[in-house]
Amino acid sequence: ELELMESGGGSVHAGGSLTLSCRASGATSRMGLFRNAPGNKCELVSHISTDGNTFYADSVKGRFTISQDNAKNTVYLQMNSLKPEDTAMYYCAANNNLYFRSEPRYYASWGQGTQVTVSS
Numbered sequence: 879e880l881e882l883m884e885s886g887g888g889s890v891h892a893g894g895s896l897t898l899s900c901r902a903s904g905a906t907s908r909m910g911l912f913r914n915a916p917g918n919k920c921e922l923v924s925h926i927s928t929d930g931n932t933f934y935a936d937s938v939k940g941r942f943t944i945s946q947d948n949a950k951n952t953v954y955l956q957m958n959s960l961k962p963e964d965t966a967m968y969y970c971a972a973n974n975n976l977y978f979r980s981e982p983r984y985y986a987s988w989g990q991g992t993q994v995t996v997s998s
Contacts, residue, residue: 879987880906880986880987881902882900882987882989884969884990886899887968888995889995891997891998892996892997894960895956895957896957898970898992898994900955901950901951902953902972905951906987907927907973908978909925909946909971909972910922910923910971911955912971914969923938923942924942924944926944926953931978933978937963938964943956960994962997964994966993967993972986972987
């Protein structure tokens, strides 16, 4: 079973930056970063496949950048210009699906989550 471990969450003021890391215990085709805030549904924030194709939710385009180190099975999410509405628990998820999917149910492996809190 693939294990995922996130790190890098924390508390910052609006306009600040954080970098989330997600390390997988083995190779995987696709990795996504989801977030879940109270009262909101789980949202795919960003996604990257091993061939380098990326996805960003409209709410984070231009502010967040996803990257990967395939040799380390690690994905990074650089989050800049953070806003209070970015406050959520962020989860790393992975699958080996042939096609990109944004719904959480298509991701078989999940990390434990890391909290990001942005104060105004």
